[in-house]
Amino acid sequence: MIEDEFLREAAETRGSSAAAPIPRPAVQKSATTRRLNLALQGGGTHGAFTWGVLERLLEDERLEFEAVSGTSAGAVNAAVLVQGLCEGGRDGARAALERLWRSAAARLAISPLQNTPWEKAIWGHDLTWSFAYQTFETLTRVLSPYQINPTPYDWNPLRQVLEDAIHPDVLRAGKGPRLFISATSVRTGKPRVFTREEVTVDVVLASACLPQFFKAVEIDGEPFWDGGYLGNPALWPLYEQGGPPDIMLVQLNPTVREELPTHPTDITNRLNEISFNASLMAEMRAIDFVQRLLDAGRLEQPRYRRLFIHVIEDEDRMRQFKLSTKLNGDWDFLSTLRGYGRDAADRWLKENFDKLGRESSVDIRERFL
Numbered sequence: 001m002i003e004d005e006f007l008r009e010a011a012e013t014r015g016s017s018a019a020a021p022i023p024r025p026a027v028q029k030s031a032t033t034r035r036l037n038l039a040l041q042g043g044g045t046h047g048a049f050t051w052g053v054l055e056r057l058l059e060d061e062r063l064e065f066e067a068v069s070g071t072s073a074g075a076v077n078a079a080v081l082v083q084g085l086c087e088g089g090r091d092g093a094r095a096a097l098e099r100l101w102r103s104a105a106a107r108l109a110i111s112p113l114q115n116t117p118w119e120k121a122i123w124g125h126d127l128t129w130s131f132a133y134q135t136f137e138t139l140t141r142v143l144s145p146y147q148i149n150p151t152p153y154d155w156n157p158l159r160q161v162l163e164d165a166i167h168p169d170v171l172r173a174g175k176g177p178r179l180f181i182s183a184t185s186v187r188t189g190k191p192r193v194f195t196r197e198e199v200t201v202d203v204v205l206a207s208a209c210l211p212q213f214f215k216a217v218e219i220d221g222e223p224f225w226d227g228g229y230l231g232n233p234a235l236w237p238l239y240e241q242g243g244p245p246d247i248m249l250v251q252l253n254p255t256v257r258e259e260l261p262t263h264p265t266d267i268t269n270r271l272n273e274i275s276f277n278a279s280l281m282a283e284m285r286a287i288d289f290v291q292r293l294l295d296a297g298r299l300e301q302p303r304y305r306r307l308f309i310h311v312i313e314d315e316d317r318m319r320q321f322k323l324s325t326k327l328n329g330d331w332d333f334l335s336t337l338r339g340y341g342r343d344a345a346d347r348w349l350k351e352n353f354d355k356l357g358r359e360s361s362v363d364i365r366e367r368f369l
Contacts, residue, residue, distance in 0.1 A: 032062065033062060033063070034246070034356040034357055035063075035066045035243070035244040036063065036065065036247070036248050036310075036356060037067045037068070037244060037246065038054075038065055038067070038068045038248050038250065039068075039069050039074075039235055039238060039248065040070040040071070040073075040074030040075070040077050040078050040250050041071065041072075041074050041228075041249070041250060041251050042070075042071045042072025042073045042207075042226070042228045042276065043074075043252035043253055043276075044072075044326025044327060045073070045104070045108075045325070045327065045329055045333070045334060045337075046073065046321065047072075047073025047074065048335075048338050048341070049250075049314070049344075050073070050074060050077045051098075051100075051101055051334075051337075051341060052338035052339060052343075052344075053312050054081055054341075055094055055097060056342045056345035056346055056349070057345055058093055059090075059094075061090070066177055066243045066244050068178070069179075069233045069234050071181070071182045071207055071226075071228050071233040072232070073208065074250070074252075075181040075182070075207035076100070076158075076165075077097065078180075078181065079179065080096050080097055081093050081096070081097060083165075083167060083174070083176075085176040085177065086170055086171065086173075086175060086176040100161065102331075104161050104329055104334070105330070105334055107160060107161055107329070108157060108328075109329065109330075113127060113132050113133055114127070114132075114328065114329065125321065125330065125333045125336075126321075126325060127325065128265050128324040133324055133327075140213065156205065158208060162205065166200075168199060168200050171196050171197075172196070176196075179199060180194070180233075181194045181203055181204060182194075182228075182230070182231040182233060183203065183207045183217075183224040183225070183226070183227040184225045184226060184229045184230050185222060185224060186222075186225055187222065187223065189230075191227065191231045191234065192224070193231070200219075205217045206219055206224035206227075207224075207226065207227040208226060209225050210225070211226070228275075228276045228279070229275070232253075232276045232277065232279050233249075233280075234283075235247060235249075235287070236283065239305060239307055245305060245306055245308050246307075246308045246356050247307060247310065248310045248311075248312065249280075249309065250311075250341075251280075251312070252318065253277050254319045255367065255368070257319060265322060265323060265324070268323055272323060284367075285368070285369055287309065287364065291306065291364075307360075308357070308358070308359055309361075309364055310348070310355070310360065310361045311361070311362045311367070312344050314341075314344040318340075
């Protein structure tokens with residue numbers, strides 16, 4: 001279809017202490033089931049926000065997931081969500097996500113980058129001013145991962161977490177949503193989207209491979225970096241093959257910051273947010289273009305599809321976290337983000353559920369263009 005070709009081209013040119021349990025609301029049931037697609041953005045350990053969102057959505061039995069697209073931390077959440085649904089339905093997915101994040105917290109608890117108790121007392125969740133983080137940041141500016149982490153060591157704490165959490169044989173054989181994971185080809189600078197049948201631990205690692213921290217991940221002899229550079233997350237796979245018109249984006253990186261960043265770390269943080277939102281904005285521009293042509297009667301359905309876009313986010317809260325917090329694996333911090341995600345999803349369900357299948361709950365032009 002022309003629309004699909006246009007949007008695909010646009011995409012390609014862009015290229016542990018236990019926390020208090022979170023009260024679980026009564027499961028919501030309805031005779032009407034709404035199917036939707038999920039798009040999960042990356043953002044380091046801020047992905048615990050997405051964990052909270054998914055946990056809350058899984059508790060609402062009015063919802064079913066047709067397909068999930070994820071990048072970086074979104075890819076990790078996406079793969080574990082789909083695998084959990086394959087293994088044990090909604091309860092299996094909730095349990096799998098909690099195991100994932102508890103495992104990540106346990107692995108990162110021994111990382112030298114985490115705040116010491118007295119640093120945490122002073123700076124809270126922000127790692128920026130800790131001696132270990134400052135040392136690490138300086139090293140990554142003058143040395144590459146190939147020098148800091150030479151062969152044969154190639155230490156990557158995320159690999160250990162993913163090897164425990166992801167089982168490709170279950171993903172391939174199980175019945176569950178379609179899965180799409182994005183990574184960036186180092187050689188060609190083009191995005192590659194891996195399907196559920198192709199997903200392995202290395203694929204998810206590639207999607208989350210920030211080149212200043214980790215060596216490129218090779219898949220079939222091709223080196224890959226973080227998928228967020230060209231698709232954070234990729235939206236086009238969610239509608240290219242049909243399915244429901246609703247796409248639910250879980251957004252981690254703030255779109256707007258009113259203040260002008262003047263400190264080096266704040267400038268880097270804002271550049272990071274702009275870079276990792278750029279591909280998303282480009283895809284939204286393409287989608288909006290097609291929707292306006294449909295509204296004007298210049299394109300006809302069903303050959304050209306109408307899409308309904310929805311966003312779950314909490315920019316007011318997420319703006320308070322600096323770049324360093326994306327490496328913070330402290331369980332208290334992850335639990336806080338999880339709670340924020342649950343709150344945001346709960347608000348969206350109360351305010352916008354009835355819009356599913358009927359209209360977008362976000363103004364694309366106002367928010368993204």
